[in-house]
Every structure is written in structure tokens, then in C-alpha cells.
Amino acid sequence: MRLASALLSFCICGFCQPPPPRALVRQSIQNGERAWKDSTNYQCLKTEVDEQFDSAGNRKSTDRDLYRILPLGSGVSFEQHVEHNGEPISRDLRDRNIKQLEKLRSESPAELHRRFEKELAERSYMREVPDAFDFRIVREDSLPTGRAWVLEATPRPSYQPKSRYARMFSKMRGTLWIDERDVQWVKADAVASETVSFGLFIARVSKGSHIVLEQMKLPDGEWVPKSLSARANARTFLLFDHNFSENITYSQYRKSGDLAAAARPR
Numbered sequence: 001m002r003l004a005s006a007l008l009s010f011c012i013c014g015f016c017q018p019p020p021p022r023a024l025v026r027q028s029i030q031n032g033e034r035a036w037k038d039s040t041n042y043q044c045l046k047t048e049v050d051e052q053f054d055s056a057g058n059r060k061s062t063d064r065d066l067y068r069i070l071p072l073g074s075g076v077s078f079e080q081h082v083e084h085n086g087e088p089i090s091r092d093l094r095d096r097n098i099k100q101l102e103k104l105r106s107e108s109p110a111e112l113h114r115r116f117e118k119e120l121a122e123r124s125y126m127r128e129v130p131d132a133f134d135f136r137i138v139r140e141d142s143l144p145t146g147r148a149w150v151l152e153a154t155p156r157p158s159y160q161p162k163s164r165y166a167r168m169f170s171k172m173r174g175t176l177w178i179d180e181r182d183v184q185w186v187k188a189d190a191v192a193s194e195t196v197s198f199g200l201f202i203a204r205v206s207k208g209s210h211i212v213l214e215q216m217k218l219p220d221g222e223w224v225p226k227s228l229s230a231r232a233n234a235r236t237f238l239l240f241d242h243n244f245s246e247n248i249t250y251s252q253y254r255k256s257g258d259l260a261a262a263a264r265p266r
Contacts, residue, residue, distance in 0.1 A: 018149055021135035025151065025176065027183050029129055035184060035215075035223040036123075040075045040116075042224060043068070044253045053243040070101070071256040074109055075116035125165040132159045132169040141177060145217050148177040148186050155193075171196045184223045187214045192232075206233040218253055225250050 018024065046067040052060045066083040078101050081089050089097075104112075133153040141148050153174050161167045174190035192209040209232035216226040231245040 018137045021137055021151055022130050024137075024149065024178060024183065025133075025135055025153075026130040028176075028178050028185055029126055031183050032185055032215075032223075033123075033126075037075055038222055039224045040077050041071055041256050042222075042253045043070060043256060044224070045069070045251050046079065047249045047251070049247045051245045053245070055243065057243070069250075072104055072112060074112035075119075076104065076112045078104055125163045128159075128162060128166040128169065132156055132161065132166060135176075140180070143177065143179075143186055145179055145186050147180045149180060151176045151178065153190075168192075168196045179217075182217070182223065184217075185213075185215055187212070209233065224253055 046069055048065045048067070050063045050065075052062075054060055064083075064085050065081065067079040068082050070078045070080055072078055080101065081093060081097055083089065088094075107115075132155065134156050135151045135153050137149050137151050139150045141150055153176060155170045155173065159170070161169065171192055171194040172190050173193050174188060176185060176189075177187040178184065179186050188211075190211045192205055192207055195207050196205045196209070209230070211228070211230045213228045214226040215223050217223055227250065228248045229246065232242075234242045234244070
């Protein structure tokens with residue numbers, strides 16, 4: 001609370017002086033976690049476009065899928081697959097979707113809460129970001145969401161990761177845009193400065209792989225995911241090269257309403 005009050009004191013009447021960068025990032029992570037929890041109360045559409053490229057960079061295939069995100073309570077949502085490449089999904093896949101949704105809806109609040117806690121634990125590596133990097137405020141930008149501090153992030157050599165996914169931080173560098181009023185991430189742009197390995201030689205993402213995520217502010221003041229894009233040359237199981245891009249966008253947010261009507265096949 002003391003840190004939040006200190007940050008708030010920097011942001012009044014549109015006049016902002018940058019607080020210490022690490023404290024700013026730490027507060028933005030805490031605010032972001034609360035915003036993510038609140039975002040599970042919204043329905044929205046999710047569009048996912050996956051492209052595969054050959055070794056020369058020529059596009060081999062494109063898949064486009066549309067999902068409807070349905071809140072189920074207790075922080076749990078269901079991704080209802082609606083379309084594949086512009087066509088309704090097959091009847092078999094639609095029936096499986098309906099069965100999965102019905103199964104989740106039959107769970108007790110305690111069971112749903114356990115699902116939420118598991119997902120929250122999987123996201124816990126983000127809490128290591130403030131200590132895993134050195135940050136420097138390089139400028140301020142005017143964005144559609146308002147004024148934002150722009151921070152450069154470079155790996156902190158002395159940091160020892162506490163979780164599996166946090167090990168990738170030592171191989172990443174990037175830029176953060178943090179909203180000055182709400183202290184929320186507006187955008188994060190990260191690049192792998194070295195090859196990143198996951199597991200015991202299970203998967204590797206090559207140097208230069210690029211990830212960009214963005215958030216947007218709804219009219220009611222809530223912050224929600226806007227888009228995520230990734231372009232990578234990944235080598236999986238040391239056998240197959242995957243030169244791919246993935247672009248995910250979220251749209252048509254609205255508060256949870258008649259889920260039965262929203263889930264009805266069209």
C-alpha cells in the first residue's frame with residue numbers, strides 16, 4: 001500500500017515524474033495481476049492466426065481460428081471454438097466443445113477455484129520480472145491510452161531464477177510501455193538475445209525470436225488483453241525446425257451475461 005500511494009502521488013493532474021524503475025515495474029506487475037483476474041469476468045472474441053514458413057522464409061500454411069471466451073465464474077473461462085479458416089467447425093468438434101463446456105459448468109465453485117489457483121501458479125514466474133532485469137526509463141510516449149513511461153529492460157547478471165520459466169529471462173531483452181496514470185503495461189516488446197532452451201533439450205527458441213503483447217483500456221476503466229504476436233524459429237525435440245508466427249487478438253469485450261445464449265451453436 002505504501003508503494004502504491006507513493007506511485008499515485010507521482011500521477012496527479014496529468015503531471016508525472018518517473019518513480020524508481022524497479023519499483024514502477026513491481027507495481028505494474030501487481031496491478032496487472034489484479035487486472036487479469038478482473039478480465040476473467042468478460043466475454044470476448046479471440047482470433048488466432050498461425051503461419052508456418054520454410055527455411056527461406058516463404059509462407060507454407062496459414063490457419064485462422066475464432067474462439068468465444070466464456071466466463072464460468074471463480075476466475076475460470078472456456079474457449080469455445082467457433083470457426084476454422086472462415087468456416088464453422090465440424091459437428092464432431094462442436095459436440096466435443098459442448099461436452100467440455102457442460103463438464104466445466106457442472107463443477108462446484110471449489111473445483112473451479114482450484115482450476116483458477118493452478119493457472120495463477122503457472123503465471124507466477126511473472127512476479128520475478130522486477131528482480132530479473134535492470135530497467136532504465138528512456139522516454140515518455142503519448143499513446144491512445146494516455147501518457148506512458150518507456151523502459152528498457154536488460155537481464156540482471158546476478159539474478160537466480162526461482163521458477164522454470166523464469167530461466168528464459170537471462171536470454172531476453174526488451175522494452176516496456178507503462179501507463180503513467182494506472183501503472184499498467186500497455187505494451188511489452190521482447191527479443192531473444194540468445195537461444196532459449198526449455199527442459200532437458202526438449203525445445204529451443206533461436207536468437208532473434210520476437211514477442212509483442214499489448215493491453216487496452218475498456219470504457220469502464222478495466223485493462224484487458226488486446227493482442228499477442230510471436231515470430232520464432234523454434235527447434236523442437238532437436239529434430240524439427242519450426243519457423244512460425246502466431247498472432248492472437250481479442251475483441252468485443254463485454255461483461256458476463258447470458259452464457260447459455262452466448263454458448264448456443266450458430
